[in-house]
Amino acid sequence: MTSPTENSASSKAPSSPAPRVGVIMGSRSDWETMQAATEILQELGIPFESRVVSAHRTPQWMMDYAVSAEGRGLRVLIAGAGGAAHLPGMVAACTILPVLGVPVQSKSLNGLDSLLSIVQMPGGIPVATLAIGAAGAKNAGLLAARILAGEDAELRERLRAWMESQTDQVMADNVLGT
Ligand code: RP5
Numbered sequence: 683m684t685s686p687t688e689n690s691a692s693s694k695a696p697s698s699p700a701p702r703v704g705v706i707m708g709s710r711s712d713w714e715t716m717q718a719a720t721e722i723l724q725e726l727g728i729p730f731e732s733r734v735v736s737a738h739r740t741p742q743w744m745m746d747y748a749v750s751a752e753g754r755g756l757r758v759l760i761a762g763a764g765g766a767a768h769l770p771g772m773v774a775a776c777t778i779l780p781v782l783g784v785p786v787q788s789k790s791l792n793g794l795d796s797l798l799s800i801v802q803m804p805g806g807i808p809v810a811t812l813a814i815g816a817a818g819a820k821n822a823g824l825l826a827a828r829i830l831a832g833e834d835a836e837l838r839e840r841l842r843a844w845m846e847s848q849t850d851q852v853m854a855d856n857v858l859g860t
Pocket of ligand 1: 707708709710711712736738762763764765766786
């Protein structure tokens with residue numbers, strides 16, 4: 683299993699393309715959920731970076747990350763957090779980039795706390811809130827791809843092919859019955 687790179691705003695290797703999507707999460711414990719987003723971005727050939735950025739434990743790093751994101755070439759931020767999930771909203775308050783919030787399934791309240799923390803934003807600071815858990819993370823990756831595809835015809839074709847392949851897989855399940 684790969685892991686998010688912690689506390690560094692630099693992109694991966696010098697030769698790799700500049701990341702367009704920032705995938706951030708409140709804790710390393712969120713990675714199991716959030717890697718569903720990075721897997722989709724990888725599949726669709728979208729350069730991304732993944733970082734642990736905590737609204738509560740590393741507030742200054744969170745501010746620095748959010749404020750510098752646009753200037754570093756990021757175009758969409760995916761932010762996952764659980765429990766008192768303030769990361770997506772706080773990041774959205776510090777940038778004009780679209781922020782996609784993923785409620786991580788918490789142990790005590792099954793992620794309902796995370797969902798409500800992320801979805802109930804005050805008017806003026808938008809966060810697009812996805813489903814709780816891995817399905818939400820996967821859809822955040824796909825939604826980021828759709829946002830970027832607006833300006834990228836090749837990505838639009840890769841997305842279309844991805845959708846068709848998903849449909850084919852589901853249709854292939856019909857051979858199970860008689
Ligand atoms: C949140 O607290 C994180 O997003 C995580 O989902 C939750 C628990 O964090 P750990 O105690 O596992 O580090 O900030």
